[in-house]
Amino acid sequence: MAKMDKDVRPEYRDWRDIPLTPICNFSTIHGNPTGSWRTFKPIVDVETCTGCSLCWQNCPDNAIFWVEDHPEIRYTHCKGCGICANECPVDAIEMELEVKV
């Protein structure tokens, strides 16, 4: 049998102690950093941006925040799907290859 990871079963002895189905507290983008999944990184050119907010509206993960009439991408959460760059009508978002160290 595989060795159990102590971290994932803090108070459970065996199957009799676990609830009927997995139930847990959920987290928002603030608690679930997924930025390391990215292959391409969206970079906003604030000069070109017209502030139309299409990128903000279309981000499927709410990784774009609206700050002073411009989008601000939270890289701790953005997975780099590129929808924002694709939707931008003035090509103000460039997808750059991530350089992993």
Added chain:
Amino acid sequence: MSTKKVITGNYTAAYGALLCRAEVVPAYPITPQTTVVEKIAEFVATGEMESQYIKVESEHSAMAACISAALTGVRTFTATSAHGLVLMHEMLHWAAGARTPVVMANINRALAPPWSVWADHTDSMSQRDTGWLQFYCSSNQEVLDTIIMAYKVCEQPDIMLPAMVNLDAFILSHTSEVVEVPDREEVDAFLPQFDPEQILDVDDPKSFGTLAFPHSWFMEWRYKIQHAHDLAAKRLVEEARGFEKHFGRPWGGLIEEYRSRDAETILVTMSTIASTTKDVVDDLRDKGRKVGLVRPRVFRPFPRSDLREALVHAKAVGVADRSHTFGYEGPLFTEVKGAMYGADRRPPMVGFTVGIGGRDVLDTTIVGLFDRLDQVADGEEGKEVTWIDLIGPEAEVD
């Protein structure tokens, strides 16, 4: 006080939802289930039933809505049939895995192509492994009583599993019978309010049904479903005693034994074929033949030890399936044989595939099955599985 009503199987199922005070009913119509949800819609429209009736866009959505509603702590009911049931397939697994005690009437109907709206158990048999309790009814009264019993047992905190109450298309769904319908207070006194320990609550949000890793609890959660089925088998028997005391009529056990205790040949079959078989057993008994019927009423949890005790003494056992596992045989036959492997004595057994696509299973057909069982009891060689009333001979494959 109960009232005697002359109602169809479908209306009976709707009365089941009414009497058990199902609070959310997501519904999508399909022949021959339609009049179940039509009747519930009428109950809701007239104010007789205080329920959220959700007109969903598919059966997959109907079950998704049932699961979500059940997670918030309300009693849910829905009904479906055939293609509707198999479209729910993914959500049926989810309902059991999320431990939501949804109760659903399924009108057993064949699957297309070719199109057929008539009685056949292929729809529910193909959902056998989803974790649902499965009941097969042979009268309208049994439909009503089983819906009450399903909520009673499935909502218990250590069980929390969904239940499917099956009834044969048209033979029960559209046939009127006398049904003793208890009043709502009588059912209230037997069936407590649904009060689950964990609920989905917007004021205390939690994530349900999250990820489980190979080393941490997925397998244990599956074992808990098996354990709950074991408990359900025991509770059904216990609660049946309370049911009889409360309503003044028996609910029955996991199986029904009809004149089979001293029988030499026994037919095992479910649902309405079993009702016809009772008449045949009476006729043949009058003629001095020692025949009997054993009817599994609960298919999941499977009544393994009950069947062993009921069949161990027989000289021959036949199992008549109203469905067929292509490439093998009738699923009930497989499972009854499997159960008998561990019995003290293994009677010779044969399987019959009958009534597929709603083909009538007449008394004369059933007499033929008992004739064949006499041959098996006498040790005559013959086919292990036979398609009954097939037009043309079965082919021999060398």
